Amino acid sequence: MSHGPCDACEELLQGYLDRELTEAEVTQAESHLDGCDYCRRRYRFEESLRTYVQTTAVERMPVGLMEKLTQLRSEGA
Amino acid sequence: MGEQEPEVDGRRIAAEARDRVRFEEEALALADQVYRVARRLVGTREEAEDLVQDTYGRAFRSWRSYTPGTNLRAWLLRILTNLNLDRGRKVQRTPDMQPIEEGDYYLANKMAESQGEQVLDQEHVVEKLSQDSIVTALASLPHDFRDTVVLVDIGEFSYADAAEILDVPIGTVMSRLHRGRRLLKQKLVEEAIS
Numbered sequence: 001m002s003h004g005p006c007d008a009c010e011e012l013l014q015g016y017l018d019r020e021l022t023e024a025e026v027t028q029a030e031s032h033l034d035g036c037d038y039c040r041r042r043y044r045f046e047e048s049l050r051t052y053v054q055t056t057a058v059e060r061m062p063v064g065l066m067e068k069l070t071q072l073r074s075e076g077a
Numbered sequence: 078m079g080e081q082e083p084e085v086d087g088r089r090i091a092a093e094a095r096d097r098v099r100f101e102e103e104a105l106a107l108a109d110q111v112y113r114v115a116r117r118l119v120g121t122r123e124e125a126e127d128l129v130q131d132t133y134g135r136a137f138r139s140w141r142s143y144t145p146g147t148n149l150r151a152w153l154l155r156i157l158t159n160l161n162l163d164r165g166r167k168v169q170r171t172p173d174m175q176p177i178e179e180g181d182y183y184l185a186n187k188m189a190e191s192q193g194e195q196v197l198d199q200e201h202v203v204e205k206l207s208q209d210s211i212v213t214a215l216a217s218l219p220h221d222f223r224d225t226v227v228l229v230d231i232g233e234f235s236y237a238d239a240a241e242i243l244d245v246p247i248g249t250v251m252s253r254l255h256r257g258r259r260l261l262k263q264k265l266v267e268e269a270i271s
Contacts, residue, residue: 041197045185048203056208061112069133
């Protein structure tokens with residue numbers, strides 16, 4: 001099923017959120033988003049999903065690893 | 078003339094030692110960021126720790142091949158992803174041969190379908206997904222997809238940096254990223270609409 005201009009907007013979604021589109025493509029996406037609730041909701045959803053994946057999937061370095069890495073340094077010196 | 082040489086040598090050695098110390102310090106300052114990416118590329122914390130240690134071991138030995146002023150984090154991650162490949166990670170059928178996934182709006186559409194379009198306006202709608210489900214979904218992606226998604230979405234590398242790290246054309250990064258994220262969303266759907 002085709003949504004017409006929404007298909008083009010969906011196509012631009014990833015590059016838009018990654019800030020990897022050309023200026024012309026950004027303009028194209030934004031002018032569509034201005035008038036389309038359907039796509040705007042989905043862009044916003046995708047943006048929060050992106051941030052959420054990033055924050056929940058992050059695990060900090062275990063305590064003690066930095067010391068081991070520092071030891072590698074002095075060993076080699 | 079000959080008498081000056083030891084002094085010149087001494088200066089050169091001292092300069093090199095300074096460069097080396099600076100390199101090591103800059104590299105160590107990035108350790109947490111390198112670990113975060115490593116952790117999502119492999120299955121366990123122990124593997125990630127080993128991988129980061131091997132990476133720093135190699136980086137400290139071959140520091141001269143790093144060009145100062147270029148992206149050190151990308152340079153370290155390139156070593157890391159190569160080591161990870163060398164570790165005998167099982168060669169998979171090329172992911173490009175996998176069946177086509179649903180579209181980019183798939184997850185949002187499914188949620189809107191089951192809970193009404195307005196659900197997407199809720200500020201914390203994505204928090205319905207648990208940390209476990211996200212980590213599991215990421216881990217279950219085909220390796221090539223996962224590497225790319227992790228580098229760009231967790232490591233926040235540009236397409237160009239990811240291409241250089243993985244030694245593939247930028248178009249390959251884009252297609253793997255695109256398809257990897259679609260697969261990820263497919264894996265999250267069940268929990269999102271339950």
